[in-house]
């Protein structure tokens with residue numbers, strides 16, 4: 001069921017609309033460095049793991065740039081579609097890891113590599129991030145307080161996906177809510193020009 005979700009163009013349209021809202025909120029807040037006005041300066045990306053027929057406008061990482069002469073710095077608004085500079089969609093990363101953690105008998109690493117056309121090295125890197133970096137991050141610390149203590153720090157992000165799936169009726173809504181929860185919890189990512 002989780003893997004089928006990733007073939008739904010509707011899911012990616014929904015996430016794109018949330019990303020637009022997140023970027024608008026960031027734009028309204030102004031430049032985090034100087035308070036100046038923010039303008040769009042998006043990146044075209046070729047994210048992997050989603051349906052092949054996604055329109056180009058969805059494969060864009062929304063990004064903002066300060067309009068003040070002496071600043072001109074970039075601000076990346078939070079995103080449900082993208083995770084840092086990873087090539088795969090954030091939802092794809094979360095689902096691959098969840099399948100491995102929660103349903104390992106059916107989802108060997110070799111099977112997931114074939115299904116999603118992803119290398120072992122890449123999956124290992126994501127696993128390392130969610131095992132060693134994310135559980136002790138400020139982002140998770142902040143989010144941790146907003147959800148049940150039943151969600152363990154081990155086996156993230158699978159624990160989180162299953163938590164949302166238990167509390168929200170459809171798998172699609174659960175995944176969307178989980179992605180929005182993570183995106184909103186993230187500290188503003190800033191990049192020097």
Ligand SMILES: [Zn+2]
Nearest residue numbers: 031034066071
């Ligand atoms: Zn600025």
